[in-house]
Amino acid sequence: MGRELSTSDALRQSTPAVLFGETRGWSYFDGPSGTQMVSGCIEAMEGYLRTGVSNRHGFSPAGDQTEEMVGRAREQLGIFLGATDHHIVFGQNMTSLAFSLAHALARGHEGGSVAVSELEHRGNVDPWLQAFSDHGASERWITVDPATLELSRVDIAALGDEADLRLVAVTAASNAVGVRPELVTLGRIAHERGAVFVVDGVHATPHAAPPVDEIGADIFLFSGYKLYGPHIGVAAIRRELAERLVAYKVLPAPGTGAEKFETGSQNHVAIAGLLGTLDALATLAGSAGGGGARATIAALEEHERALADGIADTLAGCKGVRVFRGAAPAGGWAPTVAFDVEGATPQQCADRLRREGLFVTCGDFYATPLAQRLGVSRSGGWVRVGVAGYTTGHEVSRLVGAVQALAAGR
């Protein structure tokens, strides 16, 4: 009788580009920049294309299949995200959705303040700061303690004294160093002040994001291409807030529900692919739909954490390597490890690892406030290693060995 595959092995076997890379000795540690697609995603896109595409409300079987598919994708994504009280809105990517929502949120009210944190990717900073500053709002920064990488409790508590706090935007996990802030308190303070609580779930969602209802997010954003799926952005928006907002849109387009934020025609092929991704992930848990996909992500969490902790611990003990991790933060870590190597720029490290078929990323990853706070902006940022659900222990050993050799000048 054959050995039963672990969830990680089963995911790997379902990800053709990873298997293709394996035959060439390649290992993808660049998941935080985008993961490889599962076959269920590719097949769902192909199936939709082969059986008939349509714009919305089309008068054909292709139109019927499009309505059914988009409706099911919204429903299953709501279940996957644990966002029962929210509309699921599609967009080009997280950043575009944030800009469009920021304009709708900012209009019709002058002044006040907007809070963002130093852990953010600029996609969860500039949309809010720019749109609200056009309406006279000022910015508040929740700083990061460079030793622990946790958000300052003093800055968080100070938000409770803001007279006209309009929005608090925080990530569910840093895309640079992986730390996960504790979100429930932030959400409570935002709501006590009457502010909208926005959570950037792009980095956290592929590694088990907290359920949207549980953290009290009014808006939760993520991107399909980090979750073994296609390039498409998703926003879960609390229904009551969505109905209150006046979206920037063409006048004849729907003025209620999710569709009022979906300007123009959507990328239905990508929506089909994202639904196929959820179904494929669910199958690995012997289940179906968004709930099954969530179960698979949860089943992968321990595997990913063990590999990432192993990388961080081994590299931290390696002379000349500086790992950017503090002592156990309250919210834990996403399986992402940032480091630099004495005597080599992050770019040189990434180039050298690439020559060995080990694909990592380098730079500031648009997490510029943290790069500045930790003093790595001028030295080219970090080398970033992302563990994905399909990463193996063998790949990690190869990576760690290569970094050790690099640091030893071999």
Ligand SMILES: Cc1ncc(COP(=O)(O)O)c(C=O)c1O
């Ligand atoms: C944490 C985080 N937020 C936002 C973004 C922007 O996402 P998108 O490319 O979908 O606009 C990224 C992309 O890397 C990210 O890692």
